[in-house]
Amino acid sequence: MTELEILNQLQQKFQEADLNEADTRFQIIDTLLVDILKWPKETITTEKYINGNRADYVLKDKNDRPLIIIESKKNEVYFELPLSANSKESFQKITIEKLLTDVAIKDAILQVKEYAEDLLCNFAAICNGKVWIIFRIHSKLKPWKKLPAYVIKDLNYFEKNFTTAINLIGYQAVNTSDSLNTNIGVTKKTYSEIFYPKNNIVAYNTPVNSNTYAGALKSISLKYLGPIPESDKDFMDSCYVTNKGLYDSLQKDMQGFLHDSLTPYFKNLGFRDFSDDKKGGAFGIRIAEIIKKEKLNNVMILFGGRGAGKSTFIKRFLYHTQPIEIKMHSQVGLITLLYAAQTKEQLSEEIWQKLLESIDTLNLRNGTREEVLDLFSDEFNVYKKQMLAELDETDNEYHKLVREFISKNLKNTKLICEKISLKWKDKNKALVIFIDNMDQLPPELQDVCFLTASEISDKLSCLAIVSMREERYAEASSRGVLDAYQSPGFHLSSPVITEVIIKRINYILNKINFTIDIDSEFAIKDTKELKTLVAFLNICKTQLIRKTSPLSYFLRYATHGDVRQALEFFKGFLTSGYTNINEMAPHPDWVFQVHQVVKPMMIPDRFFYDERHSRIPNLYQLRNDTNSSHFTGLRIMSYLHNKAGDNISNGFIDAKFLIHNFDVKYDSKEDCIAHLDLYLEKGLIEANNRLEKFSEDVNQIKITALGNYIFEYLAFNFAYIDLISFDTGIYDESLNNSFVKSAGKELKLYYEREFMSRIKLRIKRVKEFIDYLSKIENQEFFDLGLDSSEVNFSQKLNDSIELQIKKVLNSAGNKERIEEEYN
Structure with a gap:
């Protein structure tokens, strides 16, 4: 049987069974250790006596040194775990001092801890057949009770999280990758357990209806905002962009790193x-x-x-x-x-x-027999000498062999x-x-x-x-x-993104203005709807021409030269329920605000933001449950942003050196690598060899136009913080519960069209999120011993958001039709 089949069988057999201590050990733990986690039997010592006491399992390394001590308990010994928002997860990180409040857990932990100390072993675990609690005995950073234990709640964990389990307590991982040392009870930071508000918001995937004109705009987009057909000369001549930005000042910023070269x-x-x-x-x-x-x-x-x-x-x-x-x-x-x-x-x-x-x-391959024989004339001449020499051309056998010759050669592509x-x-x-x-x-x-x-x-x-x-x-x-x-190759640079879209808009305007039957061709119902769409598209065109427009900024920076992605973003913007065309069309001089661009681009058809489904990542996200920080992403982007203007290196820095610095300074090597991996994939940074996943082959990296845009314009923007707050994992369970409740209330206000109440609710939530980030960052400064030269991002965020909130409230108060704003 395969490992997964063994686990499935184990789970079915023992999920509800009451097992005594021996049964627990031999029927469950032995199977998991040997058959699943691949510990060789010779590295496992059972019932080892230590100063008159008996340790159930001692797992050793190749040099016979103890790596972890395991104490097994009867299945009937119930381990009661503290309930939290993460209780439904198959595993959690819970501080030992919390676990010690349950008598059964306390007795087992103290018992196995004593065994471990006698054997000079720094890791121990207790198991009752279902629940595993793995913890660290000593740490130079904190008292052992303050450290997080790794709690596996059910046998189902090993099947559903097979790779995680193998990489944590598998023989190879423990012996060659030092997985216990890097994952169990390691943190310089005060906080350990992570809570994700979105995981507890029932309606988190609620869709947002498209706008009133989505039908017509989708029809137009399908025809003219995709690949240019090779056979359509008019489309190709009208919309192909030869300008690659070499001499376009809008394609570069003052540091010159936006040009795709x-x-x-x-x-x-x-x-x-x-x-x-x-x-x-x-x-x-x-x-x-x-x-x-x-x-x-x-x-x-x-x-x-x-x-x-x-x-x-x-x-x-x-x-x-x-x-x-x-x-x-x-x-x-x-x-x-x-x-x-x-x-x-x-x-x-x-x-x-x-x-x-x-x-x-x-x-020719489907030509006449004579034409095909002429095609294979050299081969046929040899064939005639060897196979047809004694036959008359009128013989049936002759024709049969010729047909076989033709059939055989036509199969040889x-x-x-x-x-x-x-x-x-x-x-x-x-x-x-x-x-x-x-x-x-x-x-x-x-x-x-x-x-x-x-x-x-x-x-x-x-x-x-x-x-x-x-x-x-x-x-x-x-x-x-x-x-x-x-032969050396040739590199094709990307065209200027805004010029691509402007040409497409001009082509669309020409088509819809001079098409007689606009209903059947574009699903535009009448002249009134046509005028509205023409006015809106002209506003879009004007805003794309303006280099300071949020629409121009976003499409130029956020796509990093990816025309296909830019067109997809623009299509989403046109049809999104957040794009209020009726409000904009009557005003030719309409100026898009940041939130009117960011929301349709980041979540065109969803009410809540989810990083997993968006091209725009969450810079504040926690990317591992061991040593992650809300500020790792910001620190990486800040460092690369400051290096971008270096003419000698062209903005590139050594990736390994960056990781080393983050390991030494922030104790966040794995967190840094996880961020770099995602940022390469999403296009916030680029490698000198343009690899899109982090590996040993990535030598040098630099910030891209997208990374610069997100760091400079989004990371400290109200609309962005508002969107990512529910998506971000947080260390505060109380705030998590508050956010879950806030999400339900916001959705209710949205459907009740209570615009101002919804704005105030979102402002309150953003302030609470910033207060939380400030608390976490201050604690990090203390835990990591950071000095005043370190950038305080939460303070910068707070200062920026306070100014924006005043503008948000002023804008909301002055609008006559506020019910659609910020939807």
């Missing part, structure tokens, strides 16, 4: 940017040179960031602006892998099949591609094959793509061009897949 890592590898003109700039020139000089058997790489527009660039280059040299001297083919097969064998076959379909423009390649060479045309969307595949399948591209280049003596994201290149390079690639 090559990192030093890729520059050192010989890659280069190119201007995106109608001929494809240096990229197009290089292709033309290779074709003219017939330096084929070559693989080139075109790469750019996520959503940088690589696919759109390739489609435009191939089908709309193809340079005359390439058109005259080559035949191009496009292989897109967006929905490719997910196994190695099928993927390679699919690439070759798509290649065939792309280059066989004359449909690679051979057909070679033959068609030769046909193009007879016409003085070289094959240029583009392989697109390769980075949508997992790493092992990307390797197949690289190898297949190389095989295509060799067999067909052609130029193969692979498009991919930067981080995918770094990952493949680290695996050695690209060792044979010698």
